[in-house]
Amino acid sequence: MRTTLRSRRTILGLFASAAAAVGLAAAPAHAATWSSSAQWGTWSNGGYTLYNDIWGSGAGPQTIWANSYSNWGVWANHPNTGGIKSYPNASRYIGKQLSALSSVKSSFNVSVPSSGAYETTYDIWDSNNADEIMLWMNKTGAVGPLGTSQGTASVGGSTWTVYKGSNGANAVFSFVRTSNTSSSTVDILAVMNWIENSKHWIGDVTLGNVQFGYEITSSSGGLNFNTNSFSVSSS
Numbered sequence: 001m002r003t004t005l006r007s008r009r010t011i012l013g014l015f016a017s018a019a020a021a022v023g024l025a026a027a028p029a030h031a032a033t034w035s036s037s038a039q040w041g042t043w044s045n046g047g048y049t050l051y052n053d054i055w056g057s058g059a060g061p062q063t064i065w066a067n068s069y070s071n072w073g074v075w076a077n078h079p080n081t082g083g084i085k086s087y088p089n090a091s092r093y094i095g096k097q098l099s100a101l102s103s104v105k106s107s108f109n110v111s112v113p114s115s116g117a118y119e120t121t122y123d124i125w126d127s128n129n130a131d132e133i134m135l136w137m138n139k140t141g142a143v144g145p146l147g148t149s150q151g152t153a154s155v156g157g158s159t160w161t162v163y164k165g166s167n168g169a170n171a172v173f174s175f176v177r178t179s180n181t182s183s184s185t186v187d188i189l190a191v192m193n194w195i196e197n198s199k200h201w202i203g204d205v206t207l208g209n210v211q212f213g214y215e216i217t218s219s220s221g222g223l224n225f226n227t228n229s230f231s232v233s234s235s
Contacts, residue, residue: 031216033067059085073226089213104189117217126205138180145174156191
């Protein structure tokens with residue numbers, strides 16, 4: 001999960017600074033089955049786990065709420081400074097090798113702000129957390145992927161600009177959709193097989209966590225990110 005993986009990438013003192021920032025203000029109340037303003041707040045429902053995941057330095061207050069794994073959202077008030085502040089997300093663990101899977105698909109529908117700096121993105125990991133595959137479905141503001149461009153590819157139901165890089169702890173492959181969308185169905189297995197068979201960047205790995213959420217750099221003044229529906233299916 002990104003709570004653990006992202007912490008590897010940061011400098012000592014991150015936890016203290018982010019925790020202090022969270023305590024600066026309380027988010028507006030939101031009637032929901034569950035909510036949390038805790039830095040690492042988590043909730044399990046229907047085979048998924050939701051994470052507040054405020055992992056970046058200089059973060060402001062953030063509250064995650066959920067009625068279910070499929071209907072949840074975030075209010076965040078992160079300052080207009082550089083650097084990712086958080087990745088609130090819903091996660092499902094698959095736990096099968098790519099060769100043993102016949103289908104992995106995910107659908108989502110979101111309502112996101114027109115201001116701020118963030119991307120709505122999948123964050124997909126192998127079970128050893130050695131390979132990270134990001135699928136950027138929409139982006140706003142001054143945000144950009146890690147690594148260098150490898151050109152474009154049409155796979156998994158979208159056309160992407162593909163980036164390849166490393167954060168020092170794991171390989172990162174970012175697929176940035178060439179046009180923003182707030183609703184789509186993604187063929188995740190097709191993307192993974194393309195990385196393995198067409199590019200040979202990974203082997204027959206075991207697919208671990210499939211996460212979906214909002215990687216937020218800034219949301220000054222308080223912005224709402226709503227997941228109207230979300231699901232992951234595999235066979």
